[in-house]
Amino acid sequence: MHAEAEGRDVAWERRTEIPLFYLSLVFLAGYAVRVLAHAHSLWRDIAAITVVLTWLCFIVDYVVRLVLSRQRPLRFVRRHWLDTVIVILPTLRALRMVKVHDAVMAKRRDRPHRSLYPRVITYAGLSSLLLGFSGSLGLFDSERRDPHSPIQTFGDSLWCVVQTLTTVGYGDVAPVTVSGRLIATALMMFGLGLLGAVTGSFSSWLIQIFRRDDEEEPPGDAPSPGAPH
Amino acid sequence: MHAEAEGRDVAWERRTEIPLFYLSLVFLAGYAVRVLAHAHSLWRDIAAITVVLTWLCFIVDYVVRLVLSRQRPLRFVRRHWLDTVIVILPTLRALRMVKVHDAVMAKRRDRPHRSLYPRVITYAGLSSLLLGFSGSLGLFDSERRDPHSPIQTFGDSLWCVVQTLTTVGYGDVAPVTVSGRLIATALMMFGLGLLGAVTGSFSSWLIQIFRRDDEEEPPGDAPSPGAPH
Amino acid sequence: MHAEAEGRDVAWERRTEIPLFYLSLVFLAGYAVRVLAHAHSLWRDIAAITVVLTWLCFIVDYVVRLVLSRQRPLRFVRRHWLDTVIVILPTLRALRMVKVHDAVMAKRRDRPHRSLYPRVITYAGLSSLLLGFSGSLGLFDSERRDPHSPIQTFGDSLWCVVQTLTTVGYGDVAPVTVSGRLIATALMMFGLGLLGAVTGSFSSWLIQIFRRDDEEEPPGDAPSPGAPH
Amino acid sequence: MHAEAEGRDVAWERRTEIPLFYLSLVFLAGYAVRVLAHAHSLWRDIAAITVVLTWLCFIVDYVVRLVLSRQRPLRFVRRHWLDTVIVILPTLRALRMVKVHDAVMAKRRDRPHRSLYPRVITYAGLSSLLLGFSGSLGLFDSERRDPHSPIQTFGDSLWCVVQTLTTVGYGDVAPVTVSGRLIATALMMFGLGLLGAVTGSFSSWLIQIFRRDDEEEPPGDAPSPGAPH
Structure with a gap:
């Protein structure tokens, strides 16, 4: 019976993974429009409704999974603390993008572990872009209400x-409000x-090259260190 | 006779470890109340007395261990320089928290060395929280007396x-006093x-994954790189 | 037929490598003169013409390689994205300096893989110098037009x-314009x-030393850690 | 004959190593007094003479070694570029302190390679202290002459x-002069x-621990990760 419950839990997650990922992009777009649109425009109202509706979907998903797991709530919250954080800050859900990207890329290549360093760099880059954009929106939203803040445009927020x-x-533009x-x-x-x-990628990559050099002693064609050129 | 003295020294340390750890939390709480409470409140006076009393306990513990060790003072100070620093800055003693946390965690798991990376991250996180909080208190205490300092609230101090x-x-809020x-x-x-x-954790973790990939050549199920998702 | 086309493509690249490298230095020099010379001097006009002419050469080279490759333009752009970036920002082409430096150095030594750490440091140093100088020129060019910018001399730009x-x-001098x-x-x-x-070089170098120590156990002559002295 | 010349060169270096190290400390002390003493005091004059005299000794040593090496000057300068830098900036010579410290420490221990990490940390710490102190002196000397500089006391210079x-x-105190x-x-x-x-020390130390764990599989007594406590 417990196994069956787990099965339904896993099945729910498998089916909702992709739709919820796209929903998180909708959420992010809605949040961006709400923050960046003019104060009394129609777009802003539509965006606000979109944000609330998608957020509701995430909360419903969380509650459904809590019920399906048949665990006590506190235990569920502790074991799925990352999901709990994502329900409170839905913009983080878009970070699942890297998982989707990984799944897409895995189909193309037959030896995925060869691409560990590019993958780490891709993850780091995508996460930075996503967190940077979401963070800029949140920072701008917090700071522009304070007239003493040096962050008055979205460009300032991005720069910060x-x-x-x-x-x-x-420190030429630094947040002054508590939420900022x-x-x-x-x-x-x-x-x-x-x-x-x-740093870690660079370090382990250098060690990798060095070890390979030690093993293939013939000094004819040393591997190129791949310097930025 | 020397062995017996060492035995008493070790026994003293073993028995006082836990009480002194809790005492350090009391010290930290007392210091926090003394710094953050209003100037003429009763709480502040109670906190000041708490700080002095717990500090005295740490000094007594240090002297007792110095006597029990039967070493010359200078030699004792040099060999136990970390304890000497802790007597002068008792807030650092609360960092033993990580040792206690480790001891508690070790009981739960049977293969503790598997969890090296989480443990390093946990240590780094706990130490940062503790040092950050103590440092903010000290910084606030030093800076608020100077009217030219940009740090005038505890929030500014935390932010710094x-x-x-x-x-x-x-650098929007930076200390100006010597102690700050x-x-x-x-x-x-x-x-x-x-x-x-x-950085070191990330680096050694990547190397670990790469070496495992090299050993288990079959490319079927490459280990997930554990990206933030 | 495809093989022949590739052959001509590779031959073109091999023949133009060195001339284009020197041309990139001419471009950089021309850009430097255009930015740093006085407003109405003759040098500035000559420099501007030099910049435009060398830039045209890079564009012609790019188009010739696009035609010789017989690939569809979009595919070519995606596969040669680094070259595309270099056509838009020709100052980056001078970074091929490290490749030339490597080729020159490789002739002198018979076991090039021994010099991995010096090579990484040399690459990092040369790239920093080149990017730093080009970046200072661009930053100065962008910022001096804005009277509110703290960057008003080339020295300020270098310092930033x-x-x-x-x-x-x-942050005493920080850019205020969008391009800056x-x-x-x-x-x-x-x-x-x-x-x-x-960091990665240092880390892998330390690991290298440590492993060698573990293998050659006799503790007589431990390798010097090569501290800065 | 060349071998004999080299022999005299090496003998000269071996004999002058320790005296020149102490002379570099005298140089540093003299420079510190010259910078920090009041403008018209006798100490300042004595310090200035000390600085000049010790500097002369370093120049004489350099010339003697140049002659003894029987190499062409340009070749000597290129091969001994570090010594050339030290002649121009004699304060760097005190960094040989780490070599002396190493030699002293090596006598005490029989297995020096065990102490690689403490040694790297000690080197980094000593070099930081020495370079930080010398740099503060030079920075203070450069900046205090400029009335617009925020660095007006030695404390400001140290803080910077x-x-x-x-x-x-x-950036609350940042240099404004070119030499600063x-x-x-x-x-x-x-x-x-x-x-x-x-970072590198931490990284290689973690890897070291992990590899030892992999080799000694019995999970009984895992090595303590040596957290800050």
């Missing part, structure tokens, strides 16, 4: 996010991880 | 600490180490 | 670029990669 | 150097390398 993700931090600073803090942490991903 | 630990450093700058310097160094921990 | 590439980012911020963003991303290259 | 070495870069910015640029590059050293 780029500085934050690369941990450069000029929370968003920037989240982006800083992601930036730290991004730095770790780039 | 977050910028420092992630090495972003916008010393605290920020300590946090910068910890931030450098934090960056190293995140 | 150095801060960006090392991800320090004081785009250039800074590109430099930030390169800076992130540069950090990864330095 | 700490921000730079850790790549945090608040050159010093800061050098410190930024060293900071980049420092980050690489810390």
